[in-house]
Amino acid sequence: MKKRILARSIAALAVAIGSTSAYAHDEGVTEWRLFVADQASPTVSVIDATDKALIDTYELSGPAALHRTSSGQTVFAVQGSEGRVSAINTGIAFHDHGDHADIDVDAPERLDMELAGERPAHFVEQQGYIAQWFDGEDEARFFTENSVLEGKPEIRTANIEAAHHGVAVPYQHHAVVSIANPDDASQRPIGARVVDFEGNHVGEDVACPGLHGSAGSGSLYALACQTGLLIISTQDGTPEIEHLTYPASLPEGSASTLLGGKGLQYFIGNFGADRLVIIDPSQGEEGFQLVQLPTRRVHFATDPIRPRFAYVFTEDGQLHKVDVLSGELTQSLRLTDPYSMDGHWNDPRPRIAVAGDNIVVTDPAAETLHFVDANSFEQVDDMPLEGKPFNIVAVGGSGVSHHD
DSSP: OOTTTSOBOSOOOOBOOOOOOOOOTTEEEEEEEEEEEESSSSEEEEEETTTTEEEEEEEOSSOOEEEEOTTSSEEEEEEGGGTEEEEEEOSEEEEEOSSOEEEEEOOOEEEEEEEEOSSEEEEEEETTEEEEEETTSSEEEEEEHHHHHTTOOOOEEEEOSSOOSOOEEEOSSEEEEEEOOSSOTTSOOOEEEEEETTSOEEEEEEEOTTOOOEEEETTEEEEEOSSEEEEEEEETTEEEEEEEEOOTTSOSOOOSOEEEOSSBOOEEEEOSTTEEEEEOGGGGGGGEEEEEOSSOEEEEEEOSSSTTEEEEEETTSEEEEEETTTTEEEEEEEOSSOOOSOSOTTSOOOOEEEETTEEEEEEGGGTEEEEEETTTOOEEEEEEOSSOEEEEEEEEEEEEEOOO
């Protein structure tokens, strides 16, 4: 993929959180926190990423997948095996003033809000609107981040006609929801439709066989299909869906996990066990490019601060830097002992998060967090973390503090 292909679309949004302390009036503050879910015990640890210090630990009902909101104010812990979704206030209020942003830093807090339901799965948030999907139910739930932070979650629902492993994408007055396979709802969905919250269908259904995987980038949202991507945009506040077909130049396969770029509008997904695919939706079928990996992929993440780069961890214990403009692996660094992808899909294996100038990789077997300098791509520190540190999200950035 040539450099000109990827169009710059949105400025990377820095959202900030950090350790509690008092700051001088109008002082510039940079703070980062890590939220790490353990696979051996049902806990989430909150870590000061600068001091490598444990701030707090929260007990959950079960092991959790973690999702941070775009604002950075909330982390949601989806405990699928226990039918619970919990929320954590990260301790930051980040206020945009155009030429600068203000930051208010407080202690993190486990919120009273908790959703209970049958097999909670895909969580989607964009622009403060949240959709929580439950695989065992025939409706998806929608609410706002603000209502959760205020302790009064206002839940709306949208009927999805049949329980299945699907996804919902929230908008202010509408949602895009997956369509269950009518012959066997246990199979992957077959398409997507736009609905409102009065139960009406809006427009025509769009086919998407084998729908699995979704992500947002800039003003677009994408759903992965066996045949390509569904690209969702909005016109006058109403979502519209178009199908972007995989080109014939790609080998047989499809993406089932997607991430969206920040600062550059692109999507990156898996494409077989040892490849990634980078997609620039503005280029149509010309915007797909494969990235060959040395071994099978364990996890990958985009860099919201250095938007040209993404990172992928492979089962040989290496972390790789991916240039999303050229589609090349530009640097590699061995961090851990090998982690085989054979075995259960949810076995504890390394996960990646970007915290400012640090790339942080969990190492469950070694009970360690590895810190890699994102600029030099050299390992700079380790932090022991007892248990099986697994899923991880980072929230942080810079702002102006007006605390006395």
